Amino acid sequence: MYPITTLHYLVLSVALLLIGTVGVLTRRNIVIILMSIELILNAVNINLVAFSHALHNLGGQIFAIFVITDAVAEAAVGLGILIALFRNKETVQADEIDLLKW
Amino acid sequence: MNFLDQIWLIPLFPLFGAALMLLVGKWLDPQPASAVAVAPGVEPVADGHGHGHGQAKAHPTHEHGHVHAPLKKLINIICPGMVLLSFIFSAGAVWQLSQLPQKVHEVIQFTWIAGLPFHMATGQLATFQADWGFLLDPLSSVMILVVTGIGFLIHVYSTGYMAHDNGYYRFFGYLNLFVFFMLMLVLANNYLLLFVGWEGVGLCSYLLIGFYYHKKSAGDAGKKAFVVNRVGDAGFILGMLLMMSVLGTLRFVDVNSALRSGRFAVEAGGFGVLSAMSLLMFFGATGKSAQVPLYVWLPDAMEGPTPVSALIHAATMVTAGVYMVARSSALFELTPSTSTVVAAIGAFTAILAASIALVQNDIKRVLAYSTVSQLGYMFLALGVGAYWVAIFHLFTHAFFKALLFLCSGSVIHAMGGEQDMRRMGGLKDKIPITHWTMWVGSVAIAGIPGLAGFFSKDEILWQAYSSPKGSTLLWLVGIATAALTAFYMWRLMNMTFYGKSHVAPEVAAHIHESPASMTVPLVVLAIGSVLAGWMGVPKAWSLFNDSWRGFAAWLAPPFASAAKEAATEGEHSASMEWILMALSVAVAIIGISLARYFYCIRTEIPERIGARCKPLHTLLYNKWYVDELYDFLFVNGLGKGGGRVLGAFDRNVVDGGVNGAGWLTRFTSRVSMWWDTWIIDGAVRFGSFFVKMLSYPVCILQTGRVQAYALFVVVGVLALLGYYVVR
Numbered sequence: 001m002y003p004i005t006t007l008h009y010l011v012l013s014v015a016l017l018l019i020g021t022v023g024v025l026t027r028r029n030i031v032i033i034l035m036s037i038e039l040i041l042n043a044v045n046i047n048l049v050a051f052s053h054a055l056h057n058l059g060g061q062i063f064a065i066f067v068i069t070d071a072v073a074e075a076a077v078g079l080g081i082l083i084a085l086f087r088n089k090e091t092v093q094a095d096e097i098d099l100l101k102w
Numbered sequence: 103m104n105f106l107d108q109i110w111l112i113p114l115f116p117l118f119g120a121a122l123m124l125l126v127g128k129w130l131d132p133q134p135a136s137a138v139a140v141a142p143g144v145e146p147v148a149d150g151h152g153h154g155h156g157q158a159k160a161h162p163t164h165e166h167g168h169v170h171a172p173l174k175k176l177i178n179i180i181c182p183g184m185v186l187l188s189f190i191f192s193a194g195a196v197w198q199l200s201q202l203p204q205k206v207h208e209v210i211q212f213t214w215i216a217g218l219p220f221h222m223a224t225g226q227l228a229t230f231q232a233d234w235g236f237l238l239d240p241l242s243s244v245m246i247l248v249v250t251g252i253g254f255l256i257h258v259y260s261t262g263y264m265a266h267d268n269g270y271y272r273f274f275g276y277l278n279l280f281v282f283f284m285l286m287l288v289l290a291n292n293y294l295l296l297f298v299g300w301e302g303v304g305l306c307s308y309l310l311i312g313f314y315y316h317k318k319s320a321g322d323a324g325k326k327a328f329v330v331n332r333v334g335d336a337g338f339i340l341g342m343l344l345m346m347s348v349l350g351t352l353r354f355v356d357v358n359s360a361l362r363s364g365r366f367a368v369e370a371g372g373f374g375v376l377s378a379m380s381l382l383m384f385f386g387a388t389g390k391s392a393q394v395p396l397y398v399w400l401p402d403a404m405e406g407p408t409p410v411s412a413l414i415h416a417a418t419m420v421t422a423g424v425y426m427v428a429r430s431s432a433l434f435e436l437t438p439s440t441s442t443v444v445a446a447i448g449a450f451t452a453i454l455a456a457s458i459a460l461v462q463n464d465i466k467r468v469l470a471y472s473t474v475s476q477l478g479y480m481f482l483a484l485g486v487g488a489y490w491v492a493i494f495h496l497f498t499h500a501f502f503k504a505l506l507f508l509c510s511g512s513v514i515h516a517m518g519g520e521q522d523m524r525r526m527g528g529l530k531d532k533i534p535i536t537h538w539t540m541w542v543g544s545v546a547i548a549g550i551p552g553l554a555g556f557f558s559k560d561e562i563l564w565q566a567y568s569s570p571k572g573s574t575l576l577w578l579v580g581i582a583t584a585a586l587t588a589f590y591m592w593r594l595m596n597m598t599f600y601g602k603s604h605v606a607p608e609v610a611a612h613i614h615e616s617p618a619s620m621t622v623p624l625v626v627l628a629i630g631s632v633l634a635g636w637m638g639v640p641k642a643w644s645l646f647n648d649s650w651r652g653f654a655a656w657l658a659p660p661f662a663s664a665a666k667e668a669a670t671e672g673e674h675s676a677s678m679e680w681i682l683m684a685l686s687v688a689v690a691i692i693g694i695s696l697a698r699y700f701y702c703i704r705t706e707i708p709e710r711i712g713a714r715c716k717p718l719h720t721l722l723y724n725k726w727y728v729d730e731l732y733d734f735l736f737v738n739g740l741g742k743g744g745g746r747v748l749g750a751f752d753r754n755v756v757d758g759g760v761n762g763a764g765w766l767t768r769f770t771s772r773v774s775m776w777w778d779t780w781i782i783d784g785a786v787r788f789g790s791f792f793v794k795m796l797s798y799p800v801c802i803l804q805t806g807r808v809q810a811y812a813l814f815v816v817v818g819v820l821a822l823l824g825y826y827v828v829r
Contacts, residue, residue, distance in 0.1 A: 033808075094808055
């Protein structure tokens with residue numbers, strides 16, 4: 001068995017980042033988009049924890065916990081906005097919400 | 103009692119009467135509601151002139167009954183009573199004046215117009231002041247006695263004549279108001295106050311001519327009188343202003359002393375500022391005293407009630423012009439050229455009016471033209487410098503012309519409103535008192551020796567002949583007029599009182615002599631017409647001493663020149679005066695006899711002559727077409743034509759200016775609007791358009807889709823990343 005190296009973490013992280021990014025750009029449902037954003041955040045978290053482990057520095061893990069907290073808050077606010085939006089527009093499709101232009 | 107200091111009361115009495123009548127008279131003489139306009143029964147009479155100046159006053163015959171309000175008697179007492187009081191005060195004042203050595207008494211009641219500083223023509227600073235003051239001198243004393251004396255008699259007469267008329271109180275109110283203004287006119291101590299009276303009598307004249315206001319011709323006649331008088335008044339005002347600017351005062355005493363001081367030379371042969379002044383004032387006099395060219399209102403003024411014609415349009419008001427010119431004698435002495443004009447106009451008016459009177463058929467019209475003619479005589483006398491003679495004739499004329507008018511009123515009264523002499527005749531025995539008094543008046547005006555008219559008229563003719571300013575031509579015109587006067591007066595007498603009766607039978611039944619209130623004044627005036635002349639017996643009648651010539655002496659002080667005239671007069675031979683006198687009596691007798699022959703004995707002759715000289719007769723009958731000429735020249739020409747011209751001017755020039763200004767404003771606003779739309783708005787819009795164009799590419803990027811923005815972010819990040827990696 002090969003030991004799990006930092007590189008493995010980084011590959012996973014990149015994979016998650018790419019999946020998240022593509023999800024954000026391509027999916028129309030805002031719930032999915034929010035989930036994709038969580039994926040991106042978690043990619044970052046993995047990155048932070050991996051380097052913390054490799055470098056023996058706890059700062060990265062602490063930062064990761066902050067990110068998680070932040071993600072929770074962000075998800076809460078995002079879902080709240082989403083519900084308010086749905087009440088007004090009766091849709092959660094991102095491409096149907098395009099009023100914010102000149 | 104010192105009447106001299108109470109002369110301010112003289113005009114005040116009639117004013118009180120007028121105020122009483124006009125303010126509370128309505129309750130003294132309540133009008134019957136049913137008969138407001140014309141009393142029923144008698145139709146207005148037209149005399150075929152087409153002017154329709156028949157009198158619609160229409161005395162109701164007796165079966166209509168007398169509407170006697172109990173208080174009406176009070177009017178009968180108050181109004182003539184006030185004039186009588188004035189007469190008593192006047193007589194007292196004149197008596198006391200004759201006791202004064204200087205024969206002038208001036209009372210200034212209060213300052214009317216306080217000192218107004220102004221620059222005279224010479225550049226000198228003067229103060230103008232007019233007082234409410236009264237001047238009693240021999241001239242005004244004659245006038246106030248005539249106004250109040252004759253005025254009182256005519257008031258008494260009116261109580262009978264107007265008894266059946268509606269508006270009784272109104273009539274007497276106006277009449278008293280007239281007496282007030284007339285007394286103001288003759289008692290004023292300056293021209294401005296005189297002018298107040300002058301305008302006041304004009305107003306009363308207007309009111310009384312239009313007394314039967316429901317009749318259109320009466321209203322028109324009133325307006326005509328008012329307007330024609332206004333024309334003359336304009337001249338008078340200008341004359342006064344010129345006098346103010348040259349002499350600096352309008353007070354008679356100051357004006358006369360300034361003019362007699364020698365500061366002003368006689369404007370002989372020339373036409374200077376004084377001549378202009380006197381000519382303007384004379385123009386004012388032609389309006390009030392009915393001279394050519396402004397006499398046209400007086401014949402029409404006969405639309406008024408007959409007592410008004412007698413008092414205002416024969417005896418007093420129309421002589422105001424004569425009085426004014428006589429009052430300005432100092433001025434006219436200095437201006438021989440104006441005096442010549444005055445004499446010429448007077449003579450021309452005299453013969454013109456007399457010629458018209460020859461063929462008129464309305465009894466009052468004949469007398470109206472006779473008045474114009476006699477006023478012409480007065481101006482002839484004024485023009486030749488015989489001022490006292492003019493006043494003398496004014497005095498005697500007031501008696502016999504008032505008498506003649508009142509008699510004609512009595513005739514009209516008897517005939518139930520008929521004025522056309524062709525429908526009269528043979529009235530001699532039916533109304534004897536009227537006939538005999540009118541006979542006296544006609545003899546007096548014709549100039550038969552011994553009666554008033556003879557003395558004054560003969561004196562005028564003598565002065566026209568002998569005075570330095572007179573001439574044979576003036577005398578000839580005068581004596582021709584005398585012949586015409588005798589003829590037309592006796593034509594009137596014969597047509598009215600003698601010969602065959604042409605009275606309609608239904609009228610003839612009602613003919614009755616007038617009541618005593620009318621006949622008594624007639625008798626008094628007839629006595630006056632006989633006696634009034636004996637104050638100025640001709641010089642040639644050496645049988646009478648100077649006390650028979652008191653009139654000239656009495657009037658000497660106001661006319662400083664009269665003494666001079668008297669001196670030159672003495673040089674002429676008495677035999678010449680006798681010859682002229684005989685001539686004038688001869689033409690008078692010829693005139694009377696001819697009239698008797700034509701209109702009583704051979705009544706077909708006048709028609710034959712009329713047919714033979716058709717154009718002349720038509721010309722005279724239509725009053726020389728002067729009214730038509732004035733209508734053409736002034737009413738239609740200057741008035742309406744000028745109105746049209748001014749209307750065109752208004753439409754084209756004034757309106758054109760306004761419209762042009764409007765058009766210009768609109769045009770500039772168009773330009774401004776175009777500028778605003780295309781340049782200002784254009785610039786703004788272009789700016790916005792420019793910005794829009796610039797922003798267009800950026801706008802394409804702003805889709806409003808969140809994911810697109812996210813894509814841009816990702817692309818951006820990749821681009822940055824790529825940039826750093828590749829480098």
